[in-house]
Amino acid sequence: MTTIAFCEIEPYCQAVLKKHWPGVPIFNDITHLKYRQNVDLVTAGFPCQDISLAGEGAGITGERSGLFWYVIRTLCMVGRPQALLENVAALLNRGMGVVLGAMASFGYDTEWHCIPASYVGARQLRDRVWIVASPQLDDLQRRQTITAAWYVKSRKEQLAGLVQPCAWPEVSSARNSGTGHGIPNGIHRNKALGNSIVPQIAEIIGKAIVEQEKRP
Numbered sequence: 001m002t003t004i005a006f007c008e009i010e011p012y013c014q015a016v017l018k019k020h021w022p023g024v025p026i027f028n029d030i031t032h033l034k035y036r037q038n039v040d041l042v043t044a045g046f047p048c049q050d051i052s053l054a055g056e057g058a059g060i061t062g063e064r065s066g067l068f069w070y071v072i073r074t075l076c077m078v079g080r081p082q083a084l085l086e087n088v089a090a091l092l093n094r095g096m097g098v099v100l101g102a103m104a105s106f107g108y109d110t111e112w113h114c115i116p117a118s119y120v121g122a123r124q125l126r127d128r129v130w131i132v133a134s135p136q137l138d139d140l141q142r143r144q145t146i147t148a149a150w151y152v153k154s155r156k157e158q159l160a161g162l163v164q165p166c167a168w169p170e171v172s173s174a175r176n177s178g179t180g181h182g183i184p185n186g187i188h189r190n191k192a193l194g195n196s197i198v199p200q201i202a203e204i205i206g207k208a209i210v211e212q213e214k215r216p
Contacts, residue, residue: 001041001206007033007074012188013195030070038079041209044071045086045197051094060095068095072102080106084205085131086197089114092129099131108133120200128197130205 007027008014014026027033049055050062060068065087075083083103091099092114103110110133117126 001210004037004039005035010192010195013192016192030067030074033070033074033077035074035078039081040213041082041084042071042075042078043084043086043202044074045195046071048088048091051091052088053090057094060091060098065095068099069102072106076106080108080135082135082209083108083131083133084202084209085133086128086202089127089129096129103131103133107136109136110134115201117198117201120198120204122198126198128201130201132205132209 003021003024005025005027006014006017006021007030008017009028009030014028017024017026027035046068047064050058050065051060055062058065060066071083071085075081085099096112100110110131112129112131114127114129116128117124
């Protein structure tokens with residue numbers, strides 16, 4: 001697989017991506033993302049704060065977890081490719097039906113499974129649900145037609161009929177100023193880990209997708 005673009009709003013996480021994938025463009029805000037090129041796979045770990053049991057339970061329509069609807073918008077924008085989505089296991093009881101229904105309404109077949117970090121040898125549970133979605137329609141010419149038709153719509157038209165999420169909340173300047181505000185850099189490093197996935201699990205799923213694509 002070749003990574004062609006990222007979308008990440010947190011400056012510290014952007015810096016991590018730039019270090020490991022130099023030269024790959026990073027878009028800042030998924031709510032205003034414009035990327036007119038068909039791709040083969042979109043991966044998205046949409047925010048879990050409103051879904052997690054540690055949160056207040058706003059669910060998939062919450063201010064942050066509601067960015068899932070912009071993942072749907074992105075899939076339509078880039079030709080309805082395969083999708084690999086990740087979130088906390090609590091999604092199964094706090095919005096999984098909505099997620100699967102939304103994917104089905106756009107012609108996707110989905111399968112999912114909860115895979116904990118301990119499965120790959122970590123000394124923690126860190127259970128997460130992974131969703132693999134494949135478009136029922138994979139004819140390239142028709143994909144390009146769908147992409148072109150979707151792209152000419154206004155942002156408001158693109159989101160019509162979907163649950164309307166709020167925009168990502170503004171991040172304060174103090175939060176972006178690194179150690180200048182007196183908070184140790186380790187705090188930011190720890191937060192970045194909280195935003196991340198277990199790469200060994202993503203590798204297993206990614207290799208399975210590649211092997212499937214190789215089959216005649």
